[in-house]
Amino acid sequence: MIAAPMAGGPSTPELVLAAASAGGIGFLAGGYKTAEQLVEQIAHVRAETNRFGVNLFVPNPVPVDPSEYQSYRSALQSWAEQYGVELPEGPREDDDAWHDKLQLLVENPAPVVSFTFGLADQKAITSLQHVGSTVLQTVTNAEEAQQAEAAGVDGLIVQSSQAGGHSGTWTPQLPLKDTTTLPLVRQIRAATPLPFWAAGGIATAAIVQDVLSAGAEAAVVGTVLLRSQESGASATHQSALASSSFSETLMTTAFSGRPARALRNAFTEEFTASAPLGFPALHYLTGPLRKASAAGGDPHAVNLWAGTGYPEATAEPAAAILRRLAGE
Ligand SMILES: Cc1cc2nc3c(=O)[nH]c(=O)nc-3n(C[C@H](O)[C@H](O)[C@H](O)COP(=O)(O)O)c2cc1C
Structure with missing residues (x-):
């Protein structure tokens, strides 16, 4: 189980540490932060675990x-x-301080780095691989998956339009395909030999099993962690997720x-x-x-970012949520 990067507050170092304690991997969200804020969060997490990733927004301005x-x-x-x-x-x-953040990840390597919003350039990918990071690229369809493979990334995060928050689409100006997660996982499995993780609307242990059986190596969850004890989502966001008014x-x-x-x-x-x-x-x-x-x-x-599985978001320790989804 992977705790997704969620920029804007939800992904705290505590959430990342909780994911590691449950045997998963948590992501720090580099987006919207300054490079200095991100360095601090990395140091906080690294002091306790080496099971974490860092996510960056690739400049792909609209x-x-x-x-x-x-x-x-x-x-x-x-x-x-x-x-x-x-x-x-x-x-x-x-450009969300792209060069500063990339530089900081070259100087302070993270075990895993993931990119969203566009394909990172080859130089960025290889510079991170040279310092030992596993580089993952978020893709939303088979064409993006094949381009990411050609660019030399180590693996993919396959995100369907069921996901909460921003779509990682590389072409935000085009209408999004509304393929749900399971069929998308099957399409990507057929399109590339790269290992990948699946994201989007994953909120029960049964769906986790389905995406793993269809070829994903792990399930990435964001929305189901938004109400967890370690979530940094605002109180307003958390109570809306639990409210019958929405x-x-x-x-x-x-x-x-x-x-x-x-x-x-x-x-x-x-x-x-x-x-x-x-x-x-x-x-x-x-x-x-x-x-x-x-x-x-x-x-x-x-x-109020939320994926389609938001009714399953519970106010519990994140590790308990992740263990339940893993079927433990
Ligand atoms: C509040 C919120 C913020 C997010 N921020 C990011 C981000 O900074 N980078 C990223 O790659 N994905 C981001 N996402 C998408 C998640 O990484 C992940 O793909 C998504 O949460 C999975 O779908 P789910 O929310 O249905 O579990 C965000 C999602 C949410 C809900």
Whole structure:
């Protein structure tokens, strides 16, 4: 069992250590952090275990159209007033400090490094392999799997659109295929000899067994750990996952400009149909609103990332959840 990387707070060093204690592997989420914050988290985990991975966002920007940005900003204005926040004026684009984080992983090697959002360049892959890291690439379909194989990665994380949070798709501007995890695992097994782990909506021991029987070497879970004792997800996010007021997930670009699966709430209802693409510009645009909403215990303007298995998310120690899913 693998504890998925979950950027934005949920993946704490404690969650990673809990996964290791259960005989699994946990991932630190490098995304959105500074390189310095990531170094600290790595040191914390490394002091206790060598069973961990680090995940990075590969720069694969979806630049926002400036006029679409401004009209989306105007549409959000009444929400900003209601929540008492200022929205950033112009679009902010960046590469999530890619070079700094890569450099830090070359200088402080992690046992496993995984990439999402795009294919890492060959130089990045080999530089990590040279320092002893196992390099995994997140893929969402057979074409991506074959390109990752050609680029020389050691293995794949096969993520279906059932997964909570951002899709790792390399082409966020194209409609996502909604193949569920088990058929996707079979497709990838047929498409490449590389070893891989499966992710997306995995929430019961039976599904874990199914993906392993279909050819995955391990099951990666995110959403079922969001309410665990070690989760750093906000209290607002955790209680929404347990609340009967939320009864569905959907894919939306409304929060970040990149497709992601979340619980349907007032924000996704109002903006999913009209939100433009544009990552990370929309992530920064909606940031103040999301923060204010979460801080006030109000789930309606928060990105409530959740995979399709969210009803199975329980408030327990993470190791107990992982052991149960492993069938122990
Ligand atoms: C809150 C949240 C944040 C996530 N952040 C990341 C991330 O930073 N990097 C990444 O590769 N995947 C991220 N994901 C996707 C997970 O790594 C994983 O693929 C997904 O959680 C598996 O599906 P599940 O949520 O249905 O278990 C995130 C998922 C969630 C729920």
